[in-house]
Amino acid sequence: MLDPPMFRGIVSVAKLQLHRLQLATKFPTFLRRLFTAAGIGLLIGGGAYASTVDEATFCGWLFSATKLVNPFFALLDPEAAHRLAVTAAARGWVPVEKRPDPAILEIEVWGRRFSNPVGLAAGFDKNAEAVEGLLGLGFGFVEVGSVTPVPQEGNPKPRIFRLSNEGAIINRCGFNSEGIVAVAKRLGAQHGKRKLETSSSTSLSGDGVVQGGKAGPGILGVNLGKNKSSEDAASDYVQGVHTLSQYADYLVINISSPNTPGLRQLQGRKQLKDLVKKVQAARDEMQWAEDGPPPLIVKIAPDLSKQDLEDIAAVALALRVDGLIISNTTIQRPEAVKGNPVAEETGGLSGKPLLSLSTDILKDMYILTKGKIPLIGCGGISSGEDAYKKIRAGATLVQLYTGFAYGGPALIPTIKAELAECLEKDGFKSIYEAVGADCR
Template sequence: MEETSTTSPSSTEEVKHGGKAGPGILGVNIGKNKTSEDAASDYVQGVHTLSQYADYLVINISSPNTPGLRKLQGRKQLKDLVKKVQAARDEMQWAEEGPPPLVVKIAPDLSKEDLEDIAAVALTLHLDGLIISNTTISRPEPVSSHPLAGESGGLSGKPLFDMSTNILKEMYILTRGKIPLIGCGGISSGEDAYKKIRAGATLVQLYTAFAYAGPSLIPQIKAELAECLERDGFKSIQEAIGADCR
């Protein structure tokens, strides 16, 4: 990615985020280029160029398809990167509603020590949220016995559900419920979304199931989720957040 200007658009005029066409919430996912030697500069440029269109910004440090990207999940590397991205966002002259929230997307293939490091950085730097999680480089059952299990790349969909939900629960405990967590990975029903919420998710995301089932899946999940909440005596989603961590 080549800089076309040394001055960000925000230095001469106020920026209003969410300036995209149409309704809905737009999250902008920012990562580094495959061949970049200075990862932080890619993220900073992404913020300067794209944040004016975002309702929230995602620092993606967990794609398994970009060499070396996941090394940015280490405590020092993550802390340094988040500071630079926060500074890039905050130096822009925002309109009255302020800058878009900043969240970090992490991998499911993390040790307890890795999670502790990420939680510490998130709390110290007051991150607006964490997305848990990206795709996995592991091949859990029943995928491990598939002829294509040896292919490189991230695995998404249903096989990711348990792993990402366990990581979500651990992160909710480590952050003491102080940081909004977005549950992602293997959601294909209202019951799945409900399990993510009980594990600590404030919000949920899905992709693979949406590709297979189409837009009609969303109202179906919402209806099923409402049934789950009523069944277990919760009056709102807020009441159910982290229920399995108490």
């Protein structure tokens, strides 16, 4: 039958959206009751039907059913919709992926085994409220944050703007965060729960590869940021490492958000070199179990000159940075969005218009680093074909954000299936074989 928490969650969301529709359209009472009864009847009937079929079919039905809810989120203010989506994932009101990933999508990176290369980018679950629910959706990995040492509200609202026709979003949130103490408590509680369920939250296979992550199935990344008022960026990142790295399968130094003054200046050659050295030292001085310290990743912007990219690549190679995320949002406004009045809003642009720009930067960085550093492709992915383009351009892993905001949970299995199809169509037997194919 339909999972009770999910059922209650869907009904709660439906009631909330119906209330908004009542205010907006002033439906007659009998029509409101008719729609409510019909909606609940469909849910109950669907649940009864689903109980008669196999688990895989039931799971597919649940993911498809989320498409019915997506239009209601579009009626909400963007930040309210985001808040509701995080709450739904945190409370288990979302489907759980029970079907195994296509074998061709499995990949090993940093000595950790990913069941698939499709992850959720930082910015969605800023405060690690919904890690278990989000991993349960079928992502190969989930990245929380950005997390700042001290809680901060971020920039004034409104600060998130939809460009629906273009499949894009502009945000100027400014690292709104509950701070590392709140995030550490949540991740610590989750870590403790996992240790009770299993003898260890991570285990090593015979070939020395970590099975699962510190959050259980799936890999957990923690994205670190600096406070707006901080004058010592390095100390902010070091504090994040000391407090949160024990719960992370990998750590991210985010120096690429356009919404924190001065942050992108840390991408300069000298500044980046000094920063990475301090953060690496902080990580390496800590005590680690047999699975070792978490890899250290740097997230860069798409708005970089050729010289900037060369400098970053040189630093990454010299200091043996474990990976790069390419890229964050852009302050540019591509032709695809210039006709939209919302495009005049200040902030970083994400979504479909970013795909070409971020993929070109990804390809450049793959060439500059000679394929020696794992790259995570992020920016504009809304289909399996988009993810495949990133991989062929040099990405080992990929991340979604805006595509997920518009497409909802149903997009995840679709992207994985399409990606597997793209690989098989071109004769690749694994992700490894396809990485950087367009650069060779």
